[in-house]
Amino acid sequence: MSWLHDKTTDFLALVQQAKDKQAFPFFRQFENIGPRVKVGRGSYINFTSNDYLGLSQHPSLIRRSIAGTARFGTSLGSSRLQATSVRHEALERRLAQWLGQEACAVFTTGYQALVGVLSSFLDGETTVVLDNLSHASILDGIFLAKGNHPELEVRFIKHNSVRGLRRVLGSAKHKKKLVVVEGLYSVDGDMAPLDEMVAVCREFDAPLMVDDAHGLGTLGPTGRGVGELKGVLGDIDILVGTFSKSFGAVGGFVCADRVLIDYLKLQARSFVYSASLPVGQVEAAMAALDIIERDHSYFRRLEDNAAFFRAGLRELGFDSGQGQAHVTPIMLGDEEKTLTFGAYLFHGAGVIMLPFVYPAVPKGAARLRCNVTAAHSRADMGYALEALAKIGKMLEVLPPTASTSTSDLQRALWLARTKLDGARNAGLGYVAHELGQAGQWVGRWAKERLDGAPPAGGDAEGGV
Amino acid sequence: MELTSTIQSMIAEIGELDHPEKIGLDQHLIEDLGLDSMLLLELLSSLEQTYSISIPETEYPNMTTVNACAEVVRRYQAAA
Numbered sequence: 084m085s086w087l088h089d090k091t092t093d094f095l096a097l098v099q100q101a102k103d104k105q106a107f108p109f110f111r112q113f114e115n116i117g118p119r120v121k122v123g124r125g126s127y128i129n130f131t132s133n134d135y136l137g138l139s140q141h142p143s144l145i146r147r148s149i150a151g152t153a154r155f156g157t158s159l160g161s162s163r164l165q166a167t168s169v170r171h172e173a174l175e176r177r178l179a180q181w182l183g184q185e186a187c188a189v190f191t192t193g194y195q196a197l198v199g200v201l202s203s204f205l206d207g208e209t210t211v212v213l214d215n216l217s218h219a220s221i222l223d224g225i226f227l228a229k230g231n232h233p234e235l236e237v238r239f240i241k242h243n244s245v246r247g248l249r250r251v252l253g254s255a256k257h258k259k260k261l262v263v264v265e266g267l268y269s270v271d272g273d274m275a276p277l278d279e280m281v282a283v284c285r286e287f288d289a290p291l292m293v294d295d296a297h298g299l300g301t302l303g304p305t306g307r308g309v310g311e312l313k314g315v316l317g318d319i320d321i322l323v324g325t326f327s328k329s330f331g332a333v334g335g336f337v338c339a340d341r342v343l344i345d346y347l348k349l350q351a352r353s354f355v356y357s358a359s360l361p362v363g364q365v366e367a368a369m370a371a372l373d374i375i376e377r378d379h380s381y382f383r384r385l386e387d388n389a390a391f392f393r394a395g396l397r398e399l400g401f402d403s404g405q406g407q408a409h410v411t412p413i414m415l416g417d418e419e420k421t422l423t424f425g426a427y428l429f430h431g432a433g434v435i436m437l438p439f440v441y442p443a444v445p446k447g448a449a450r451l452r453c454n455v456t457a458a459h460s461r462a463d464m465g466y467a468l469e470a471l472a473k474i475g476k477m478l479e480v481l482p483p484t485a486s487t488s489t490s491d492l493q494r495a496l497w498l499a500r501t502k503l504d505g506a507r508n509a510g511l512g513y514v515a516h517e518l519g520q521a522g523q524w525v526g527r528w529a530k531e532r533l534d535g536a537p538p539a540g541g542d543a544e545g546g547v
Numbered sequence: 548m549e550l551t552s553t554i555q556s557m558i559a560e561i562g563e564l565d566h567p568e569k570i571g572l573d574q575h576l577i578e579d580l581g582l583d584s585m586l587l588l589e590l591l592s593s594l595e596q597t598y599s600i601s602i603p604e605t606e607y608p609n610m611t612t613v614n615a616c617a618e619v620v621r622r623y624q625a626a627a
C-alpha cells in the first residue's frame with residue numbers, strides 16, 4: 084500500500100455508499116446502445132445520450148466507417164504530423180466549407196481541440212473572458228495556459244451576461260483579449276446570446292471563440308448551430324465542434340482563418356503529441372456531415388421530439404428551467420428528491436435520466452438531466468412522461484391531480500410498461516447528505532484547480 | 548463609500564443581484580447568494596484592481612462573506 088492507495092480511501096468510501104444504496108448512476112454496462120438499452124436482463128429507455136440525431140446507428144455511417152477501416156486499418160500509427168490521410172484533409176475542407184471558415188483542424192477529441200486552441204493562443208499578455216458555466220474542456224485549457232503563463236488574466240462573467248461581458252472587457256488588464264463561450268449549454272439547455280456578444284466583442288476588439296459542441300448539427304435553419312440561429316455564424320473567429328454528439332462518432336475540430344489553423348497544427352500539443360483520429364471515425368464523421376447537410380429531417384425530428392417532450396413536462400407542471408432546445412432539464416431543486424427520483428426512474432420505471440446535484444449545479448438547482456434525441460419514439464417519450472408523473476406524485480414534486488392532455492387510452496398504453504410498485508419496496512430510502520457528498524465527483528471548485536491544489540478525485544464539470 | 552458597501556455593490560454587479568444593500572454582511576456568497584467559484588475569482592480580481600492590492604491564494608477559501616472580504620482587504624491595505 085502506497086500513498087496512492089491511501090489517497091483513494093475516503094473518496095471511494097462515498098462511492099461505495101452510493102453503490103450500496105443502488106444509487107450509483109455511472110458505469111452501467113450496456114449490452115447495446117441507442118434510445119433503448121439493455122442492462123443485465125432489463126430494458127431501459129435512455130435519456131443520457133448526446134447522439135442527438137441518432138446517427139451512430141445509421142447504416143451509412145456504419146458502412147462508410149467499415150470501408151475506411153478496411154482501407155487504412157484501425158490505427159494510423161502516429162500523430163497527425165506523421166499520419167495525416169487524404170481523408171482527414173478532405174474532412175477538414177468539408178467542415179470549413181460547411182461553416183464558412185477558411186480552414187479546419189480535426190483533433191482526436193473535442194476535449195483535445197479546446198485544450199489545444201486555448202493553450203496555443205493564450206499567453207501572459209492576454210486576458211481571456213469565460214462564462215462561469217464553461218465546460219471542463221474549456222477550463223482545463225485555461226488551467227494549462229495559466230500554468231505556463233501565470234500573467235494570463237482569467238476573467239469570468241455570469242452565465243450568458245452581455246452586461247457582464249461589457250464590464251469585464253472594459254476593465255481587462257491586457258490589451259489582447261479573447262472571449263470564449265459555448266453555443267448551446269448542455270446542463271441548462273440554454274444558448275449564448277451570440278448576436279449581442281458579437282457586437283460587444285467588436286466594440287472592444289476582442290476575437291470571439293465559440294464551442295458549439297451541442298448546437299452544431301442540431302440547431303439553426305440548416306443545422307449550422309447557434310451561430311447560424313442567431314445570424315452571426317460569419318462573425319465567429321474560432322468555432323469549435325465535436326463529432327461525439329450530433330455527428331454520432333468521435334473526434335473534434337476547430338474552424339478559423341487559415342493562418343490560425345496552420346499555427347495550431349504545429350503548436351497545439353494535444354494535436355502534435357496524440358494519435359491521429361482513425362480513418363473509420365473520419366469516414367463516419369464525413370457520412371454524418373453528408374446527412375446533416377442534405378437531409379434536414381433528422382434535426383426536424385429532434386426539434387419535434389423536444390417540443391413534444393417539453394410540452395408534456397409543462398402540462399404535468401414540471402419546470403424545465405431555461406431549457407430551449409433538446410436538452411430538457413427537469414428542475415427539482417431538492418437534492419435528495421432528485422437522487423431518489425433518478426433511482427426510482429431506473430429501478431422502478433426502466434428510464435435512465437442523470438441526476439445532477441451540487442456542486443455540478445448550484446445549491447437548490449438540483450435537476451434530472453434529460454436529453455431527448457431524434458431516435459426516441461413518441462411511445463418512449465410518452466411512457467417516460469407517465470413514469471415521471473407517477474414518481475413526481477409519489478415524491479410530492481407534483482400535485483396528485485397532475486396529468487397531460489393525452490387521451491386515457493394512450494396513457495394507459497404508455498403506462499403498461501411501468502414497474503413502479505417494485506421501486507417503492509426496493510428499500511430505496513436515501514439519506515440526503517450521504518448522497519450529496521457522493522455526488523461530488525460530478526463537479527468541483529475550479530478555484531482549487533486554478534490554485535494548483537491537487538484534484539480531490541474524478542471530475543466532470545458540466546456535461547460530458 | 549464604506550468598504551463593505553463597495554463590496555456589496557461589486558457582488559451585486561458580478562452576481563447580477565438587484566439590491567446590493569440587501570446583501571447581508573455575513574451571508575455566504577455561494578450558499579446564500581448563488582455565486583460560484585468562478586464568480587468568486589471575478590470578485591477577487593475586482594477587489595485587487597479597486598484597492599491596488601494583491602491577495603495571496605491562501606486567503607481565497609476564507610473570503611466567503613462581505614465581512615470576510617472586507618477584513619482581508621483591510622489587512623492587505625495596511626500591509627501595502
Ligand SMILES: Cc1ncc(COP(=O)(O)O)c(C=O)c1O
Pocket residue numbers: 192193194195197218220265269294296297325326327333334335546547
Ligand atoms: C460543451 C462541450 N465541449 C466539448 C466537449 C468535448 O467533446 P469530446 O467528447 O469530443 O471530447 C463536450 C463533451 O464531451 C462538451 O459538452
